[in-house]
Structures are given as C-alpha cells and as structure tokens.
Amino acid sequence: MSKYYIFDFDSTLTKVEALDVLAEITLANNPKKEEIIEEIIKITNLGIDGEISFTQSLERRIKLLNAKRSDLDVLINELKKRVSSSIERNKEFFETYSDNIYVISAGFKEFIVPIVAEYNVPAERVFANTFEFSEEGEIIGFDRDNILSVHNGKIECLQNLRLDGEIQMIGDGYSDYVTKEAGVADKFFAYTENVEREKTIQNADYITPNLDEFLFINDLPRKISYPKNRIKMLLLENIHADAYEKFSTDGFTVETVSRSLPEDELIEKLQDVHVLGIRSKTQVTQKVIENAPRLLAVGAFCIGTKQIDLEACKENGIVVFNAPYSNTRSVVELAIGEIIMLMRSVFQRSTEIHNGEWNKTAQGSKEVRGKKLGIVGYGNIGKQLSVLAEALGMDVYYYDVEDKLALGNATKLNSLCDLLSISDVVTLHVDDNSLNKNYIGEKEISLMKDGAHLVNLSRGFVVDIPALTAALKSGKLAGAAVDVYPEEPRKNGDFYTELKGLPNVILTPHVGGSTEEAQRDIADFVPGKIMAYINSGNTVDAVNFPNIRLPKQENAHRFLHIHKNVSGVMANINKVVAEYGLNIVGQYLSTDSKVGYVITDVDKDYNQDVIQELKNVTGTIRFRVLY
Numbered sequence: 113m114s115k116y117y118i119f120d121f122d123s124t125l126t127k128v129e130a131l132d133v134l135a136e137i138t139l140a141n142n143p144k145k146e147e148i149i150e151e152i153i154k155i156t157n158l159g160i161d162g163e164i165s166f167t168q169s170l171e172r173r174i175k176l177l178n179a180k181r182s183d184l185d186v187l188i189n190e191l192k193k194r195v196s197s198s199i200e201r202n203k204e205f206f207e208t209y210s211d212n213i214y215v216i217s218a219g220f221k222e223f224i225v226p227i228v229a230e231y232n233v234p235a236e237r238v239f240a241n242t243f244e245f246s247e248e249g250e251i252i253g254f255d256r257d258n259i260l261s262v263h264n265g266k267i268e269c270l271q272n273l274r275l276d277g278e279i280q281m282i283g284d285g286y287s288d289y290v291t292k293e294a295g296v297a298d299k300f301f302a303y304t305e306n307v308e309r310e311k312t313i314q315n316a317d318y319i320t321p322n323l324d325e326f327l328f329i330n331d332l333p334r335k336i337s338y339p340k341n342r343i344k345m346l347l348l349e350n351i352h353a354d355a356y357e358k359f360s361t362d363g364f365t366v367e368t369v370s371r372s373l374p375e376d377e378l379i380e381k382l383q384d385v386h387v388l389g390i391r392s393k394t395q396v397t398q399k400v401i402e403n404a405p406r407l408l409a410v411g412a413f414c415i416g417t418k419q420i421d422l423e424a425c426k427e428n429g430i431v432v433f434n435a436p437y438s439n440t441r442s443v444v445e446l447a448i449g450e451i452i453m454l455m456r457s458v459f460q461r462s463t464e465i466h467n468g469e470w471n472k473t474a475q476g477s478k479e480v481r482g483k484k485l486g487i488v489g490y491g492n493i494g495k496q497l498s499v500l501a502e503a504l505g506m507d508v509y510y511y512d513v514e515d516k517l518a519l520g521n522a523t524k525l526n527s528l529c530d531l532l533s534i535s536d537v538v539t540l541h542v543d544d545n546s547l548n549k550n551y552i553g554e555k556e557i558s559l560m561k562d563g564a565h566l567v568n569l570s571r572g573f574v575v576d577i578p579a580l581t582a583a584l585k586s587g588k589l590a591g592a593a594v595d596v597y598p599e600e601p602r603k604n605g606d607f608y609t610e611l612k613g614l615p616n617v618i619l620t621p622h623v624g625g626s627t628e629e630a631q632r633d634i635a636d637f638v639p640g641k642i643m644a645y646i647n648s649g650n651t652v653d654a655v656n657f658p659n660i661r662l663p664k665q666e667n668a669h670r671f672l673h674i675h676k677n678v679s680g681v682m683a684n685i686n687k688v689v690a691e692y693g694l695n696i697v698g699q700y701l702s703t704d705s706k707v708g709y710v711i712t713d714v715d716k717d718y719n720q721d722v723i724q725e726l727k728n729v730t731g732t733i734r735f736r737v738l739y
C-alpha cells in the first residue's frame with residue numbers, strides 16, 4: 113500500500129510562523145512594533161489551538177500586518193534561512209519520495225511554493241491559501257473561496273485529494289491533528305522540533321521531535337542513522353545550564369539532576385543513558401560501568417578524573433573527556449586571594465569583629481611582596497599562579513615531578529624538601545593521582561619554616577589533616593587555607609572537619625573552580641568534545657582513549673569500531689568489508705596497549721547485514737554506525 117506524507121508548513125517545515133516573520137519585516141520601523149507583534153502572535157496561537165475560528169484569525173492578522181507584495185520577497189529569503197534543521201539535512205527523503213509528499217497549510221502559497229520547491233515539492237502538491245492584493249500591491253485579504261481559509265479546512269482538503277493509501281499527517285497544531293480525528297488521516301505525528309503544544313501532543317499517535325525520528329520509525333532514507341533524540345544524556349551535580357542548552361539544541365535528550373548519585377541509584381538511572389556528565393563527587397566505579405549497557409561516553413565537567421574508573425571505561429569502550437583548563441584561572445585567583453588573606457590574618461580579624469571585638473594590630477600581619485611562594489605542581493594552575501604571584505612581587509619557587517620550564521623569574525627546585533624549607537607560603541597544585549595520598553604529612557610539615565602558611569586547593573587526600581591540625585595548634589604553621597577534604601559530602605548540608613574553629617584557617621567547600629565563568633566555560637568545552645565524539649567519532653582530548661581527529665565526511669557512512677588490541681582484528685574487519693564489496697573511502701586507526709579504535713568511511717550504499725558481521729568480529733567491544 114502506498115503511503116502519503118502530508119506536511120504542515122509553519123513551525124513544521126520551517127522553524128517559524130511565516131506571518132510572524134512577515135510582521136517583523138513590515139513593522140520594522142513602526143514605533144508600536146512590539147505591541148502589534150505580540151497581538152499577532154496571540155491571534156496566531158488562538159487560531160492554532162482552535163480557540164477562535166481560523167478565518168477570524170487570518171482576517172485579524174492580515175489587517176495588523178499591513179504588508180505589500182514586495183515584502184514577500186524579503187519574507188521568502190528569510191524563510192529560506194529558517195527551514196527546520198532536520199528537514200534541511202534530509203533533502204534526500206524529499207527527493208526520493210517526492211510523489212508521495214504533499215504540503216497542506218493554512219499559510220500562503222506565495223511564500224510556501226518557493227520554499228518547498230527546493231525540497232522537490234512542486235506547486236501542484238502544495239495546498240494553501242492565496243493573498244488578495246490591491247492595485248497598489250498591498251495585501252488586503254485572501255481568497256475566501258479557498259477551503260483552507262476556513263476552520264478545519266485541512267480535513268476537507270485531504271478528503272478532496274482522495275489519496276489511495278495510508279495517510280500520515282505531520283504537523284504541530286490543531287488543524288493537523290483534527291484530520292486524524294475526522295478519519296481522513298491514518299496517523300498523526302506531532303512534530304515538536306520547533307514548538308511543543310500540549311493539545312497537539314495529547315492528540316498524537318507519535319511525537320516526533322524532528323524529521324530524523326519520523327524517518328527512523330518509518331524506516332525511510334535519512335541522513336542520521338540513529339536519531340539524536342534517542343541518545344540520552346544524564347547530567348548530574350548541578351552542571352551549568354549551558355551544557356543542557358548545548359546538548360538539547362543539538363537534538364539530544366537531556367536529563368539533569370542537581371546532586372551526585374550513589375552507586376545503586378546511578379546504575380538504575382544509567383540503564384538507558386548514552387552519555388553521563390558528572391563533576392567531582394560522582395563515583396563512576398567498575399560496577400557502574402559494567403552495569404551501564406548503553407553508556408558511550410562520560411564527561412567530567414571538571415579537571416579531576418579520579419572519581420572515574422578510567423580503565424574499566426576503556427575496556428568497555430566508553431570514552432572519557434574532562435575540562436583540563438576551564439577552571440584553572442578561577443583556582444589561581446582564589447589562591448592569590450587566600451595567600452594575601454592568610455598573611456594579613458584577615459579572616460581572624462573579621463571573625464573578631466563579627467564577635468563584637470575590636471583588635472587593631474599589625475602583629476603577624478605581613479605583605480606578600482618579597483615573600484617566597486613555593487608552588488608544588490607546576491601544571492596548568494601552578495604556572496598561571498607563578499606569573500600572577502610574581503606580578504605581586506613574590507619570589508616564586510616551584511617543584512614538579514616532571515621537568516617543567518620555569519615561567520618568568522620563577523626558580524625550579526629539585527626536591528620537595530628544598531621547596532618546603534625555603535617557602536613562606538606553600539601552595540599545592542598536584543593532580544589527583546592516588547600516589548599523592550598524604551603527600552604533605554607530619555614529616556613534610558616539620559620541614560616547613562616556622563610560621564609558614566599552607567594552601568591546599570588540589571585534592572583533600574594530599575594533606576594529612578591530623579598532622580596539619582597539630583601543626584596549626586602548636587603554632588608551627590601560622591595559617592592555612594583549605595578548599596578540599598579527604599571526605600566530601602555528596603550534597604550541601606552538614607559537614608565536619610578537625611580544622612573547624614582553628615584561628616587563621618580559611619575553610620571553603622571545594623569551590624576553587626566554582627565561578628560562573630569557569631562553570632560556563634566547562635559547559636562549553638566538555639559538551640563540544642562529547643558531541644564531536646558522538647556526532648563524528650572524534651576522540652581528540654579523550655582522557656582514556658586513543659586520540660583521533662577525523663576529517664568531515666560527506667556522502668559516506670562511517671563505521672566506528674572499538675576493539676581489544678589483539679592481533680587479527682583489523683584484518684578481519686577489512687575482510688568483512690571486502691566480502692560485502694564496500695569501497696573504503698577513508699580508514700583511521702589509533703591504538704594503545706589495550707584498545708584499538710578504527711574508523712572506516714565507506715561509500716553510500718551498503719547491505720545492512722555487514723553491520724552484524726562487523727559486530728561479530730572477535731575482539732569487538734563496541735560498534736556504531738554514523739550517518
């Protein structure tokens with residue numbers, strides 16, 4: 113049986129309501145523009161939702177529009193730029209199924225015909241209203257004999273067409289779903305790429321967030337083999353809203369949870385999740401990984417990745433990304449601020465006043481100028497701090513396990529011991545490697561100068577807290593700033609540390625990187641990497657995976673194959689590809705000691721059975737087809 117695909121125009125084929133755009137054009141210089149546009153939108157929606165008769169809505173809007181024939185050219189150019197994204201990328205469907213596609217709209221042929229002509233829909237398959245013009249070329253009305261100018265006109269229009277086959281109606285509003293109710297359409301697809309109307313959704317057989325999904329469920333030719341709305345992302349721990357925005361704008365389905373989840377809850381939630389976004393609190397353990405059947409990628413929206421079992425991820429073909437730079441400036445600024453606050457005992461003086469005490473004194477209060485700053489860990493944060501601290505007049509020394517080039521006039525020291533014994537302030541910027549546990553303990557503190565200060569904005573387990581507490585109590589150290597703790601709560605609420613109540617100790621709840629700027633930057637960086645992987649297979653900057661930067665590929669299918677790095681896998685992949693007569697237009701391979709990641713771009717058409725064969729290649733961990 114033939115199938116007919118009947119498309120609505122406004123807010124379905126295009127992102128907008130054309131008459132709203134026409135209003136923007138004609139009212140450009142009208143001082144009452146905003147008011148009139150608001151009124152037009154209100155009238156449009158009343159019509160779409162069936163609250164007022166369609167003829168009424170049309171009449172009222174045309175009057176308010178005050179448009180001329182020449183405005184229509186501008187409108188057409190504008191609409192060409194605002195075709196719905198998924199319609200635009202699936203031109204092939206419109207070309208192949210041209211004879212079965214109709215556009216039935218209560219809009220106007222004058223602008224619909226030129227737009228859909230580019231999608232191979234000829235004027236004779238466009239059913240819509242036509243304008244009435246005055247001799248001077250002003251739009252003064254519309255053809256009232258046209259069935260589409262009256263309420264429920266689409267029903268009669270479809271009836272008159274007498275199409276013999278299954279009729280699928282795709283649209284976003286009332287006039288579309290009533291065709292199914294009236295029995296003239298067999299299925300109604302609520303198209304929600306541009307607007308989501310409650311009544312439309314309630315009356316739909318299917319909700320289709322874009323054309324990709326429509327083509328997928330109907331197994332029709334499409335640009336994207338697996339619609340993005342079927343790819344589910346779960347963002348935990350209050351990740352900045354921009355990340356949600358980015359992913360959903362690209363078509364993914366996104367859920368957010370403001371806290372981190374314990375193991376069991378996380379596993380339960382992950383059952384249908386493809387991408388997980390976390391910050392520092394969520395533990396992505398081996399058990400989590402092994403029980404997340406669909407997980408393709410994990411995004412750490414922070415620097416640290418210690419909370420993720422990277423090896424387990426790799427062995428299960430899950431690619432991990434992080435944000436190694438985005439919050440570094442924020443950490444540096446806090447470190448600088450705290451160094452000054454500590455050396456001036458500012459928090460102590462402030463607390464005294466809060467407690468009703470005036471204690472004006474210069475004792476133990478020092479300038480940072482000329483003091484020795486010892487930076488432990490000269491990475492992205494340590495280096496920036498080095499430059500800023502020098503600008504404040506500090507003498508900067510650093511120690512790193514790697515051989516790092518000194519910036520400015522900083523002095524490299526060859527041992528931690530040298531650095532501890534020379535510094536007035538020691539600041540820790542080591543990574544989250546578990547070998548750094550209790551890196552600064554009783555012995556190291558004893559090597560520090562009497563009256564020195566310690567700053568820890570790295571990881572809680574790096575400092576032995578009882579040893580630090582003792583040193584502060586005894587006066588060995590004059591103060592400390594601590595942002596990170598060996599045990600941190602999963603969500604905001606009660607918290608206890610031995611350091612509580614000690615004078616000249618600044619305590620903050622792991623907020624070194626928590627600035628609006630850093631979180632926004634992370635929410636730009638990490639989704640960018642994740643989408644580059646999901647959409648095209650790129651693993652550039654992946655933390656646990658062979659890195660590959662892939663060229664863009666047009667008119668080809670891309671097979672992503674993650675396998676155990678054992679001999680013979682590549683040969684077997686290529687054997688299958690050859691057996692199915694596929695022409696490889698590009699192949700890229702990167703391996704590390706455990707996994708191999710091979711991307712094969714093949715010519716357009718291929719027998720679907722090849723996919724199963726490739727999945728069956730011994731050693732395969734994951735296989736995915738893109739476009």
Ligand SMILES: O=C(O)CC[C@@H](O)C(=O)O
Nearest residue numbers: 391392393414415416625
């Ligand atoms: O924002 C966080 O949760 C952690 C920030 C910081 O520790 C990091 O790893 O970047």
